[in-house]
Amino acid sequence: MGEFELIRQFFAAAHCAQAVEGVALGIGDDCALLELAAGQQLAVSTDTLVAGVHFPAVCDPSLLGQRVLAVAVSDLAAMGAEAIGFTLALTLPEVDAQWLKDFSDGLSRMAHRCRMSLIGGDTTRGPLSFTVTVFGRIPAGQALRRDGARPGDLLCVGDHLGDAAGALSLVLGERQAAQELARPLLARYWAPMPQSTLGQLLRGHASAALDISDGLLADCGHIAKASGVALEVNQQQVPVSTELQALLGRDAALQAALTGGDDYVLAFTIAPEALQRLVLPGFIHVHVIGRVLPGEGVTLRDSQGHDITPVQRGYQHFRETP
Numbered sequence: 490m491g492e493f494e495l496i497r498q499f500f501a502a503a504h505c506a507q508a509v510e511g512v513a514l515g516i517g518d519d520c521a522l523l524e525l526a527a528g529q530q531l532a533v534s535t536d537t538l539v540a541g542v543h544f545p546a547v548c549d550p551s552l553l554g555q556r557v558l559a560v561a562v563s564d565l566a567a568m569g570a571e572a573i574g575f576t577l578a579l580t581l582p583e584v585d586a587q588w589l590k591d592f593s594d595g596l597s598r599m600a601h602r603c604r605m606s607l608i609g610g611d612t613t614r615g616p617l618s619f620t621v622t623v624f625g626r627i628p629a630g631q632a633l634r635r636d637g638a639r640p641g642d643l644l645c646v647g648d649h650l651g652d653a654a655g656a657l658s659l660v661l662g663e664r665q666a667a668q669e670l671a672r673p674l675l676a677r678y679w680a681p682m683p684q685s686t687l688g689q690l691l692r693g694h695a696s697a698a699l700d701i702s703d704g705l706l707a708d709c710g711h712i713a714k715a716s717g718v719a720l721e722v723n724q725q726q727v728p729v730s731t732e733l734q735a736l737l738g739r740d741a742a743l744q745a746a747l748t749g750g751d752d753y754v755l756a757f758t759i760a761p762e763a764l765q766r767l768v769l770p771g772f773i774h775v776h777v778i779g780r781v782l783p784g785e786g787v788t789l790r791d792s793q794g795h796d797i798t799p800v801q802r803g804y805q806h807f808r809e810t811p
């Protein structure tokens with residue numbers, strides 16, 4: 490099978506390539522064309538996933554299809570954008586029709602859940618990797634940026650943390666667990682659900698937001714830096730699932746939640762009154778884990794208020810070894 494038959498069969502003709510609202514022209518021409526209404530801004534983000542770095546080289550292709558798209562859509566959620574479409578640049582070592590069919594099915598499943606459409610891409614031969622670029626719409630001026638946190642705001646997260654980092658040892662076969670424990674944790678690694686509804690509800694209320702990919706403490710550092718403030722995280726308020734605690738024990742579960750990454754959960758800052766306006770009517774369910782202070786950097790505190798900030802705060806490509 491050649492390059493163009495591969496594109497047609499597994500991508501252009503796939504369920505995920507059906508046009509959705511906002512796509513004027515999809516796969517097939519030199520560019521796709523997107524439609525934006527007056528008063529909307531286009532949100533764009535790109536993510537590369539490399540075999541052996543972001544996912545194991547040997548894995549279930551349909552799960553991989555889900556994950557590749559979900560982690561990219563999470564960036565749209567973090568800005569409060571509504572998803573429109575995505576491109577997929579695919580590098581494959583060889584053509585395996587069954588593998589591609591399963592990958593495309595997983596991709597289509599996640600595209601359907603995220604209500605977005607595959608609008609183009611590129612296909613090349615080489616070591617297995619994927620680059621997904623996502624496009625979304627936001628009412629002009631309402632994007633949730635990283636630079637608006639103010640002293641007095643609360644720091645919140647949209648779900649419990651650390652499950653995917655805990656699942657990694659199961660994914661890599663370094664640890665075994667009973668089905669009922671493994672299943673929910675593995676789901677958080679293979680199919681993280683972008684918190685798009687939460688992101689859109691936070692527009693006009695949250696002062697800053699991002700999605701946690703590298704680790705809570707590392708990513709909070711981006712808000713602190715962009716906003717010119719300090720963030721304080723209270724360890725005992727950081728939510729961890731019962732499954733993660735059963736797998737790793739409380740201490741290692743907390744470490745996974747604080748620095749493990751791969752969460753694709755929103756972290757945001759918000760004034761206390763603005764949070765009450767969303768929480769009291771039941772519009773959102775979130776966890777308050779800390780607060781914004783004057784100063785700089787991220788500090789982790791134990792229940793006595795001691796500074797227990799770890800040196801290693803999250804994942805970094807090209808980290809310099811001491």
Ligand SMILES: Nc1ncnc2c1ncn2[C@@H]1O[C@H](COP(=O)(O)OP(=O)(O)O)[C@@H](O)[C@H]1O
Nearest residue numbers: 533534535536564567699700701702703708711
């Ligand atoms: N090679 C690059 N060229 C230009 N911009 C880049 C490059 N790599 C990353 N960026 C930008 O740097 C910022 C931080 O990147 P990153 O940490 O990957 O964001 P995220 O965690 O949201 O995916 C983003 O605005 C991203 O678009």
Ligand SMILES: Cc1ncc(C[n+]2csc(CCOP(=O)(O)OP(=O)(O)O)c2C)c(N)n1
Nearest residue numbers: 536541542543544545702703749750751804
């Ligand atoms: C097989 C495997 N090993 C390790 C990890 C852990 N891991 C790899 S990259 C990464 C951080 C997120 O990736 P990055 O490319 O920094 O995403 P971005 O912040 O740009 O969205 C993590 C936690 C993984 N997901 N899979």
Ligand SMILES: [Mg+2]
Nearest residue numbers: 535536537702
């Ligand atoms: Mg990146």
